[in-house]
Amino acid sequence: MKYYCGLDVSLNKTSICIVNQNGDLIREGEVPTEPEDIHVWLSSLGFPLERVGLEAGSLSPWLCHELLGERWPVICIETRHTKAALKAQNVKTDRNDARGIAHIMRTGWFKEVHLKSHQSQKLRVLLNNRRCLLDKRQDIERQIRGTLKVFGLKVGPVKRSAYEDRIRELINDDRELQDYILPMLDARRALIQQHKNLEKLVLSYVKEDDVCRRFMTMPGVGPLTALAFKTFVDRPERFPHSKNVGAALGLTPRKYASGEVDYDGHITKCGDRFVRSHLYEAAKVLMSRTGKPSSLKSWSMRIARRSSQKNACVAVARQIAVVMHAMWRDGTVFRFNTDQDDPSIAAA
Template sequence: MNHYVGLDVSVKETSVCIVDEAGTVCKEVKVTSHPDDLIAVLSNSGWRLVRIGLEAGPLSQWLFEGLANAGLPAVCIETRHTKAFLKATVNKTDRNDARGIAQMMRVNLFRPVHVKTVSSQQRRALLTARKLISNKARDIENDIRGLLRNFGLKVGVIGRIGFAARIRELLEGVPELQHIIEPLLEARQQLWETFTTLHRRLLSIVRDDATCRRLMTIPGVGPVVALGFVSTIDIPGRFKNSKAVGPALGLTPVLNQSGESSRVGRVSLCGDEMMRTLLYEAAQVMLTVVRKWSWLKAWAMNIAKRRGHQKAIVALARRLAVIMHRIWSDGTEFQWSKSGRPAKP
């Protein structure tokens, strides 16, 4: 008899539920959230396991890899779809959630999620750490501005390089404030030095990656956007076509249809938020910074004339995702003109 497993994962413990083909609960247990402990429970020769479902979350990639390496049929399932299924349960407990996931596996009513490779996870960790350090440094800068503003000292518009000199200039003759602000400036300097180290590491990875270099032939796409796209998509072949990348990143409108009513809303904002933000920034750069004309910029400018600048940026971000996936799949580079002649504004 076939058996199906549901795992409700938390930081410390995981609720395990095993059901048979008829939906009868065969075993329920709680174990430590570690692959070895889960393997010890599920490797019993009495179980003929068909699917083992666990919800996508912070520990899912680590647990999924451990189960898969042990030869167990693990499946990582989509979070929103799982929550919608489990809403039918009156009392939400870890035990009931594990039962619900096990039943989802039994009736094959789930949406699988792609689990990234280790290299993509490491690259994504680098991008996340780089962004985190940058945000913390800017938070300190904004806090310094707010503290000085209470004393009538206005920093004004100043770049990152000249920020510390400007602050020290304002604090001349105010030793009380100097003793307070100077440690913040030192912490800010340390953060920016760490950011520089991480950014150089990122550039070295992009320099040795042929796919990233091809993606950077697109105007507005730099090393951060290219590496972010590669680490997010991971395996381009998991999409049936390039147009499927837009909905996966939450860059397509939501359709709400019921009876005679059909309403097209804003973009869904589902999927990877970081990659969506990077594509939006790349689209902004192409429309506002890049001066060289291309067929893609001309297409976006036509949308801006009809629908407005904001919608043009979103549409361009979506098309950038499609083009980047196609370049990655075909091994080609960006063509500035479709006809082979220089594009004209």
């Protein structure tokens, strides 16, 4: 008899459900969300488990790595599939969700999520925190601009380096506004400094990493795009074909075919939004700022002429991901080939 386990993880408690291959409920329970507690509870069953499933979430990488270390067959499953399967339940509770995940494990109707290595997870923390500081700095600048508009004080176009001087110039005659605005400028200055510190860490890592340096031989790909793509792929062998990377990043069209209806929609956007946005920016740079000719740029220009600039950028972003994966897999650099029409041969 085969047995399957479902874990519904929350911050403090984890609901556990065990079912057999016939769908019969064997045992249920609730333990603290700690790998050791889950391991002890599962070990008390006294029989082996075929699969242990939990939904992807913020705690999932930690729990999966720890339970895998205890030799449990843990699988992290995709959230959209889980939501679709559990939607049929009339009553949503942690207990019912654990039961539903156990049945998903039993039927095999799930999509496994790749667990990134600890190194990739740490690098993604670096990239995300750098982006967070940048967003907060921009939020403060917008807040100050909106605040001063009420009094007819217009900041206007200004460079980042001259922004603080411009604000001080506008509020120079108003002591009360100075008390309200200057703390915001102090916070902005601190954010800029810490953002620069994280930026240096990114650049220093990319400078020493051979894979990222090879990625940057492709036009339009800078340090942030190279590092973001590397942390997403993590291991090139997990994609058997380079073209699968574009689909994993949500850069392929939706497909709807039912009865007499058959059409392709917009891109799915189902993958990593952070990496997808960087690839899109890299595509724009390749098309508009790169002077050196290449088969990839020629191909993108033909798409832009017959479709639109936006569609061309999406197509080029997908192709950049495909070529970068091929470069990583084969240990090659980008080749500026202008004799071939197919950009997929640009890595050689």
